[in-house]
Amino acid sequence: MLHEELSTDMDRITQLQDAILDLLTITSTSIEYITKRTQFEQTSISIPTTLSTPNAANRVEYKAAIETFVADIVRRSKDIQHLIDGLPKPGDSSERAKRLIELQDEIKIANEEYKQVLKQSKELVNELQLALDHTLGESPKDISNQPANYPAGNTIS
Numbered sequence: 001m002l003h004e005e006l007s008t009d010m011d012r013i014t015q016l017q018d019a020i021l022d023l024l025t026i027t028s029t030s031i032e033y034i035t036k037r038t039q040f041e042q043t044s045i046s047i048p049t050t051l052s053t054p055n056a057a058n059r060v061e062y063k064a065a066i067e068t069f070v071a072d073i074v075r076r077s078k079d080i081q082h083l084i085d086g087l088p089k090p091g092d093s094s095e096r097a098k099r100l101i102e103l104q105d106e107i108k109i110a111n112e113e114y115k116q117v118l119k120q121s122k123e124l125v126n127e128l129q130l131a132l133d134h135t136l137g138e139s140p141k142d143i144s145n146q147p148a149n150y151p152a153g154n155t156i157s
Contacts, residue, residue: 030069
């Protein structure tokens with residue numbers, strides 16, 4: 001469960017990072033288009049037009065492109081705001097800390113249970129060996145300190 005929680009948050013952060021990079025790309029492309037495809041106009045008769053742009057877009061195309069850029073920037077900005085709103089709030093950290101403490105306690109309990117089961121299994125192996133020795137008429141061996149060999153190469157020590 002914790003892994004899913006962290007994975008979800010990391011996914012949100014990755015999405016946010018991607019959205020910001022997209023916004024920067026759109027902005028950069030928009031600025032480049034605006035500066036390289038504009039038609040300079042004479043604003044005053046007394047000031048001559050000295051710059052011309054060989055690849056300038058016509059006014060209708062230029063205006064449509066700028067409107068598209070603005071719409072893209074606004075849309076992506078709203079996406080970013082939505083992603084930011086979905087991130088965990090500062091107050092959520094106390095809940096997560098409590099959850100981590102609960103998980104640590106569960107791990108400790110599970111570890112203790114594992115140790116008990118392991119001890120029981122060693123005792124059962126020892127009892128089984130004693131029963132086999134008794135049945136076969138052999139002298140009992142103390143195998144409590146010897147590793148037991150199981151199929152598939154697993155040992156309990």
